[in-house]
Amino acid sequence: MRDATAEKTETALDAASLVTDMAKRARAAARVLASLNAEARTAALRAGAAAIRAAAPAILAANAIDMERGRSLGLTHALLDRLMLNEARIEGIAAGVEAVAGIADPVNTVAAEWERPNGLRIQQVRVPIGVIGIVYESRPNVTADAGALCVRSGNAVILRGGSEALNSSRAIHAAFVAGLASAGVPADAVQLVPVADRAAVGAMLTAQGLIDVIVPRGGKSLVARVQSDARVPVLAHLDGNNHVYVDGGADPEKALTIVRNAKLRRTGVCGAAETVLVDEAAKDQLAPLARMLLDAGCEVRGDAATQGVDPRVKPAAEADWDTEYLEPIVAMKLVHGVSDAIAHIERHGSHHTDAIVTEDAAAAEAFLSGVDSAIVALNASTQFADGGEFGFGAEIGIATGRLHARGPVGAEQLTTMKYLVRGTGQIRP
Structure with missing residues (x-):
C-alpha cells in the first residue's frame, strides 16, 4: 500500500x-x-x-x-x-x-x-x-x-x-x-x-x-x-452582505419596488440585498415592506419593531445582521436616521454594495459620502452591482479592496x- x-x-x-x-x-x-x-x-x-x-x-x-x-x-x-x-x-x-x-x-x-x-x-x-x-x-x-x-x-x-x-x-x-x-x-x-x-x-x-x-x-x-x-x-471580495436603507424621505412606492428587486430579482447573486434598514421616520413603511416580502415567499427575520408588524416575521439573531443568505431570506431593522444606518452598515456590511431610497438631498449625500463600500447607490437596486450594467460589457467580479481596482x-x-x-x-x- x-x-x-x-x-x-x-x-x-x-x-x-x-x-x-x-x-x-x-x-x-x-x-x-x-x-x-x-x-x-x-x-x-x-x-x-x-x-x-x-x-x-x-x-x-x-x-x-x-x-x-x-x-x-x-x-x-x-x-x-x-x-x-x-x-x-x-x-x-x-x-x-x-x-x-x-x-x-x-x-x-x-x-x-x-x-x-x-x-x-x-x-x-x-x-x-x-x-x-x-x-x-x-x-x-x-x-x-x-x-x-x-x-x-x-x-x-x-x-x-x-x-x-x-x-x-x-x-x-x-x-x-x-x-x-x-x-x-x-x-x-x-x-x-x-x-x-x-x-x-x-x-x-x-x-x-x-x-x-x-x-x-x-x-x-x-x-x-x-x-x-x-x-x-x-x-477579490469575500461576500456581498448588502443593504437597502429606506430613509424618512423615501417615496413609499419607490421603496417597495426597489426593495423587492434588490432582494428577490435573483437571490443567489452577490448583488442581492440581505438587510433592509428602515428609518424610524418612515416607520409606517415597515409593515408594507415586510408584508410585500413575506407575500412573495421571502422569509423575514426582524428586530422587535419588525416582528410587531406581522406575526410571520421571525426574530433576528445577532448573526443575521452579518449573513449573506443568497436565499429568499432577509433581515429587517428599524434605525434612527441616516447616521444610524451608516453605522450599522459599517459594523455589519462587507463593503460591497449598499443603497439608500430617499427624496431628501441632504440624506442622500450623507449616505453616498458616508458609506464606505465599493458601490453606493441612490434610488436604485443593489442588483445593478454588475459589470455589464456599468457598461463594462462583463466583469470578472466585484473588488472590495482599496488597491488597484474597486467595484466591478x-x-x-x-x-x-x-x-x-x-x-x-x-x-x-
Missing part, C-alpha cells in the same frame, strides 16, 4: 508541474496577444461569440451532465441556479462576449500626459497585467466572461472552474478558444485547468513569477482560502500602468 503522504506530495508536484507548464505557455501567448491591435482583438472576440452560439447543443448536453451530478450531490437551489444553462443563458453568454468586443479597448490608451520644465514629455499608458489566474465555482458563464475580458485587455488567462461545472466549462471553453484561434489569437491565451483536483488551485496560488494576479469568484470559503494561501496578489472588475481594471518618457538628450544634474 502506498503511503498517503507520498501520494499527496506526488499530487501536489503534478499540479505544480501542470500549472507551471500552462503559465509558461500563457506568458508566451500574452506577448502575442498584447502585440495585436484593438481591431484584431475585437474580431477575435466576435468570432468567439459566434462559436459559442454554434456550440449551444454541445454546451447544453454538457450542462445536463453537471446538473444531474449537482442534484445528486445535494447542491443548494442557489448553486443549482448558478450552474444551470438553457438556450437563453447561452445566448446571454455569447451576447456578453459581443458586449466586451464592443467596449473601448484599454490597451495602450494614454491616461495622462504632461511636459516637465526640462522638456521631458511623460505619458502614463495602460498596458496588460500579463497572466491572470481566475478561480471560480459553479457559474460556467464565467469561463466566457473572464476569457473575453482578458482578451480585450491583452492578458492571457488560466481558468480553474469548479468541479461541479467542469463539463459545462470545458464545452464553453472549447468553443470560445476555437473561435479565437480562427481569428489569429493563440489558443494558449485562454486556458482551462483540465482537472478538478484542488491541488491545482494551490499551485496557482503559489505560482509567483508565473501568474501575476489571482481573481477568485465564488463563495466565502473559496475566497477566504485564496486570500489566506495566495503568494500571488489577489483581487472589467477590461480596464485588468490593466496596469507604465510611463513613457521622451527626451531630447536630457541628463539629470
Whole structure:
C-alpha cells in the first residue's frame, strides 16, 4: 500500500508541474496577444461569440451532465441556479462576449500626459497585467466572461472552474478558444485547468513569477482560502452582505419596488440585498415592506419593531445582521436616521454594495459620502452591482479592496500602468 503522504506530495508536484507548464505557455501567448491591435482583438472576440452560439447543443448536453451530478450531490437551489444553462443563458453568454468586443479597448490608451520644465514629455499608458489566474465555482458563464475580458485587455488567462461545472466549462471553453484561434489569437491565451483536483488551485496560488494576479469568484470559503494561501496578489471580495436603507424621505412606492428587486430579482447573486434598514421616520413603511416580502415567499427575520408588524416575521439573531443568505431570506431593522444606518452598515456590511431610497438631498449625500463600500447607490437596486450594467460589457467580479481596482472588475481594471518618457538628450544634474 502506498503511503498517503507520498501520494499527496506526488499530487501536489503534478499540479505544480501542470500549472507551471500552462503559465509558461500563457506568458508566451500574452506577448502575442498584447502585440495585436484593438481591431484584431475585437474580431477575435466576435468570432468567439459566434462559436459559442454554434456550440449551444454541445454546451447544453454538457450542462445536463453537471446538473444531474449537482442534484445528486445535494447542491443548494442557489448553486443549482448558478450552474444551470438553457438556450437563453447561452445566448446571454455569447451576447456578453459581443458586449466586451464592443467596449473601448484599454490597451495602450494614454491616461495622462504632461511636459516637465526640462522638456521631458511623460505619458502614463495602460498596458496588460500579463497572466491572470481566475478561480471560480459553479457559474460556467464565467469561463466566457473572464476569457473575453482578458482578451480585450491583452492578458492571457488560466481558468480553474469548479468541479461541479467542469463539463459545462470545458464545452464553453472549447468553443470560445476555437473561435479565437480562427481569428489569429493563440489558443494558449485562454486556458482551462483540465482537472478538478484542488491541488491545482494551490499551485496557482503559489505560482509567483508565473501568474501575476489571482481573481477568485465564488463563495466565502473559496475566497477566504485564496486570500489566506495566495503568494500571488489577489483581487477579490469575500461576500456581498448588502443593504437597502429606506430613509424618512423615501417615496413609499419607490421603496417597495426597489426593495423587492434588490432582494428577490435573483437571490443567489452577490448583488442581492440581505438587510433592509428602515428609518424610524418612515416607520409606517415597515409593515408594507415586510408584508410585500413575506407575500412573495421571502422569509423575514426582524428586530422587535419588525416582528410587531406581522406575526410571520421571525426574530433576528445577532448573526443575521452579518449573513449573506443568497436565499429568499432577509433581515429587517428599524434605525434612527441616516447616521444610524451608516453605522450599522459599517459594523455589519462587507463593503460591497449598499443603497439608500430617499427624496431628501441632504440624506442622500450623507449616505453616498458616508458609506464606505465599493458601490453606493441612490434610488436604485443593489442588483445593478454588475459589470455589464456599468457598461463594462462583463466583469470578472466585484473588488472590495482599496488597491488597484474597486467595484466591478472589467477590461480596464485588468490593466496596469507604465510611463513613457521622451527626451531630447536630457541628463539629470
